[in-house]
Amino acid sequence: MTSSPEITVVLDGETTRLAQGITLRETVARHIGRELGPDGTPADGGRLGVAVAVDGAVVPRREWHAHVIAAGSTIDVVTATQGG
Amino acid sequence: MDDALVIGGERLTSRLIMGTGGASSLATLEESLVASGTEVTTVAIRRYAAAGGNSVFAMLERLGVRALPNTAGCFTARDAVLTAQLAREALETDWIKLEVVADEDTLLPDPVELLTAADQLVADGFSVFAYTNDDPILARRLQDVGVAAVMPAGAPIGTGLGILNPHHIAMIAAAAEVPVVLDAGVGTASDAALAMELGCDAVLLASAVTRAHDAPLMARAMRAAVQAGRDAYRAGRIPRRSLARASSPDEGRIDAGPALAD
Numbered sequence: 001m002t003s004s005p006e007i008t009v010v011l012d013g014e015t016t017r018l019a020q021g022i023t024l025r026e027t028v029a030r031h032i033g034r035e036l037g038p039d040g041t042p043a044d045g046g047r048l049g050v051a052v053a054v055d056g057a058v059v060p061r062r063e064w065h066a067h068v069i070a071a072g073s074t075i076d077v078v079t080a081t082q083g084g
Numbered sequence: 085m086d087d088a089l090v091i092g093g094e095r096l097t098s099r100l101i102m103g104t105g106g107a108s109s110l111a112t113l114e115e116s117l118v119a120s121g122t123e124v125t126t127v128a129i130r131r132y133a134a135a136g137g138n139s140v141f142a143m144l145e146r147l148g149v150r151a152l153p154n155t156a157g158c159f160t161a162r163d164a165v166l167t168a169q170l171a172r173e174a175l176e177t178d179w180i181k182l183e184v185v186a187d188e189d190t191l192l193p194d195p196v197e198l199l200t201a202a203d204q205l206v207a208d209g210f211s212v213f214a215y216t217n218d219d220p221i222l223a224r225r226l227q228d229v230g231v232a233a234v235m236p237a238g239a240p241i242g243t244g245l246g247i248l249n250p251h252h253i254a255m256i257a258a259a260a261e262v263p264v265v266l267d268a269g270v271g272t273a274s275d276a277a278l279a280m281e282l283g284c285d286a287v288l289l290a291s292a293v294t295r296a297h298d299a300p301l302m303a304r305a306m307r308a309a310v311q312a313g314r315d316a317y318r319a320g321r322i323p324r325r326s327l328a329r330a331s332s333p334d335e336g337r338i339d340a341g342p343a344l345a346d
Contacts, residue, residue, distance in 0.1 A: 012131045012132060012133045012134070013131060013133075014133075031132065032132060032137070032138075046145075047141075047145065047176070048174070049138040049141035049142070049174055049175065050132060050138060050174050051129075051169075051170040051171070051172075051173035051174035052170075052173075053166065053170055056166065057166075058166070058169045058170055058173055060173060061173065076131060076170075077131065077132040078129050078130060078131055078132060078135075078170050078174060079129070079130070079132050079135050079137070079138040079140075079141055079174055080127035080128070080129065080135070080138065080140050080141045080144070080151060080153060080171075080174065080175060081127060081128050081129075081130045081134070081135035081136070081140050082104040082105050082106070082107055082113065082127065082128065082140055083103065083104060083105045083126060083127055083128025083130075083154055083156050084103040084104075084105035084106070084126055084128075084154065084156060084241060084242075084268075084290040084291065
């Protein structure tokens with residue numbers, strides 16, 4: 001049995017291996033542990049509260065489902081935390 | 085009497101904006117935010133894993149407190165613009181507290197990068213709450229590029245040194261056509277009251293409450309101080325005099341003769 005091909009990316013500062021062909025929506029959903037609808041909104045009905053930059057540019061959540069992650073991408077998933 | 089603050093297109097009843105930075109726990113933070121009566125609070129934008137999930141976002145949703153995301157930690161206009169764009173996407177708000185600082189030791193705003201970032205963000209549709217120096221001219225330049233609020237530092241962030249240049253803060257407040265929010269440097273309640281007496285429209289603070297021995301109690305003190313300072317400003321202080329002026333009448337005084345020492 002051969003394992004499916006993988007790519008290497010940097011996700012939130014950590015070198016991570018992802019399945020080749022995975023979309024940004026699937027990657028974010030897995031990272032934050034919430035199911036996301038096609039438009040990137042949470043399936044649980046709550047507000048999302050996160051945003052994503054790929055290689056230093058914001059990718060709007062409605063585009064996540066069509067964004068296939070390229071090998072070597074730097075992906076930052078951000079949210080609100082305590083701060084003045 | 086209605087004395088609401090209109091800022092970034094919103095009407096606020098409370099003129100105290102309490103930030104979330106520096107709290108020892110989320111539970112204490114929540115108690116302090118409620119005691120402060122704040123309707124808006126600042127948050128930082130950080131990587132999901134480092135932020136420990138989105139528990140702060142969830143708490144603000146539960147409390148019904150509006151989030152004002154900041155660009156804390158940005159040293160260049162470029163970093164600040166990307167952080168603001170991420171904040172808008174994550175929190176679904178075009179409000180941004182713009183911080184572009186020059187170095188870690190002072191955390192004082194870098195005027196050149198700040199003005200550049202403010203200009204770009206206003207053009208991109210943001211309501212920019214600009215954290216700035218206590219410099220009346222820079223405050224004017226920020227207003228000229230279209231910021232929603234000018235937020236001069238009383239003293240460097242986290243120092244608790246109070247308002248180091250009250251004269252400049254008063255000049256900024258007197259000249260501004262947008263709301264002026266005293267931001268940074270507040271150490272205790274009298275600093276917050278002074279800011280309001282100088283004519284500021286609101287006070288933004290975090291460490292003074294979150295790092296106090298009893299944070300919720302200090303939050304309550306700040307709430308009262310901001311209200312007292314605002315009332316005093318609107319009431320109009322008496323002029324300063326060099327000599328005493330009796331408040332009791334001269335007429336009808338009794339006279340028991342010469343002083344005993346004579």
